[in-house]
Amino acid sequence: MTDEGREAFASRLYELMNEQVRDDGRPWSIPALARALTERGHPISRQHLHGVANQKHVPTWDLVRALAELFGTTTDSFTGRRADADDELPVLLNRAGELDENGRAEVADFIRFLHQKRRRTGPGE
Structure with a gap:
């Protein structure tokens, strides 16, 4: 993934975290997101997720899919491609x-x- 791709991914992740709230009505945070992903069968540490969100680590395809499912969007929304x-x-x-x-x-x-x-x-x- 290029630097531009990591930047687009991180931007979209923070956008979704700011737009949506958790089931309990509270805003998303990196630790809460890591817990939710782990509970849904995609174990990830908050430290690693923080690194992905801050463009220090490259997100795996499995992580992109897990985030898309959690936020109810498509994987294309993270890659910059527009889904029809x-x-x-x-x-x-x-x-x-x-x-x-x-x-x-x-x-x-x-x-x-x-x-x-x-x-x-x-x-x-």
């Missing part, structure tokens, strides 16, 4: 399944709304 909607949809649908009943109902309502809008205006409009 078809690539991202399975990840988003999986994350929707983790929502509570009200959240799932909101997602279903929005999908119904989009289908009704498309029938009224036609595809791609």
Whole structure:
């Protein structure tokens, strides 16, 4: 991975940590992220994760995948490639399944709304 790639990875990691909160509502930190990854079957020390986040270590592909899964995004978002909607949809649908009943109902309502809008205006409009 180039220096530019490590920089893009680190930038995206901090962006996600700032945008999202943990299940308990608290912000993400490197130690909390290392614990969460370890609990999900990807053991990593906070020291190593800190080194990756600060561009001292190169992230492994397994780490990129584990982080993408944890944050509900695609691996492409860490590599700088832009995923299209078809690539991202399975990840988003999986994350929707983790929502509570009200959240799932909101997602279903929005999908119904989009289908009704498309029938009224036609595809791609």
